[in-house]
């Protein structure tokens with residue numbers, strides 16, 4: 001197949017959908033790879049290395065005009081204008097954004113949104129949410145260290161002893177668990193909260209303490225199980241009890257890393273402005289949920305702000321700050337996805353009855369196939 005890799009144009013998007021490593025594999029499999037000149041530069045991959053791996057360097061229009069296009073983000077109108085009806089698109093396409101999917105359908109694309117893959121064992125190697133959230137969780141802790149005027153580990157020095165930082169992680173999914181592991185490696189004392197009961201064991205296995213909000217009714221217990229591994233909105237009574245406990249833990253904390261999300265909904269509000277006002281001066285909140293409204297209403301998208309001496313870091317797209325590794329993992333995810341839709345002769349072929357394909361195929365033949 002003729003496979004195109006354009007440069008990403010969304011401001012701040014430094015990742016690229018293929019690396020010299022994955023281009024080499026595609027070329028070895030007999031595909032012709034057209035990479036836009038400079039597509040990998042912001043992720044520190046050189047044109048020459050792609051060429052050596054077998055890519056041909058082209059302009060944006062040519063890369064976008066390929067039979068199969070590998071992208072990080074959903075193409076915008078200008079990019080769509082270069083794409084051919086009937087071509088195949090793989091990327092993180094925002095499957096909950098109905099209008100966005102509509103533009104892809106109108107362009108006549110067969111489009112796969114990889115974020116929609118089920119969280120199953122078979123889908124693990126192509127799970128873009130996991131590969132990217134894992135890096136975001138790591139980077140969130142490093143950002144916290146940057147804005148925190150103290151250190152993370154306990155340190156005994158001739159000039160006196162410095163106490164270990166207390167870190168609270170809200171939401172112990174992929175990003176939250178990596179944040180716990182990273183903060184622990186730096187010597188912090190870590191506590192974490194999640195709605196899903198399965199999270200307790202995972203938090204504890206990383207050396208964190210689980211902030212327990214007991215379920216009081218069968219309804220709470222049932223909803224907390226979530227669906228497909230994801231959380232569902234909890235009943236108001238549970239949220240109120242959780243808020244009280246989280247407020248108490250945040251007041252004792254030096255760092256709060258919040259990652260709580262519910263698919264297709266605004267992020268749950270877990271840190272109220274009163275809680276921020278009661279936190280210690282110098283403490284830092286890194287709100288990874290900021291793109292979906294934030295776990296704290298005081299977080300500002302793509303800004304670092306201060307309230308009552310507390311720094312709120314609202315930077316989005318943290319994987320783009322680790323563009324080399326984030327691209328390497330993302331490109332491998334795409335390669336694994338391609339194995340499902342390219343047949344033994346190297347042609348695009350939709351397998352029948354495949355749960356990953358059914359979940360990810362968002363548009364075909366001019367129609368949106370997913371109710372966002």
Ligand code: NAD
Pocket residue numbers: 119120121123124127129130133170171172173174175176193194195196199228229230231234259260261262263268270
């Ligand atoms: P996510 O990004 O959708 O949400 C982050 C976390 O926020 C989740 O753990 C969620 O339970 C939590 N959350 C939601 N509301 C909350 C609230 N009010 N208070 C506290 N926490 C709240 O989740 P994710 O990181 O994408 O992970 C989703 C699930 O998928 C997890 O169970 C994870 O273990 C699982 N998973 C499975 C696989 C696999 O088996 N292949 C791969 C990756 C992830």
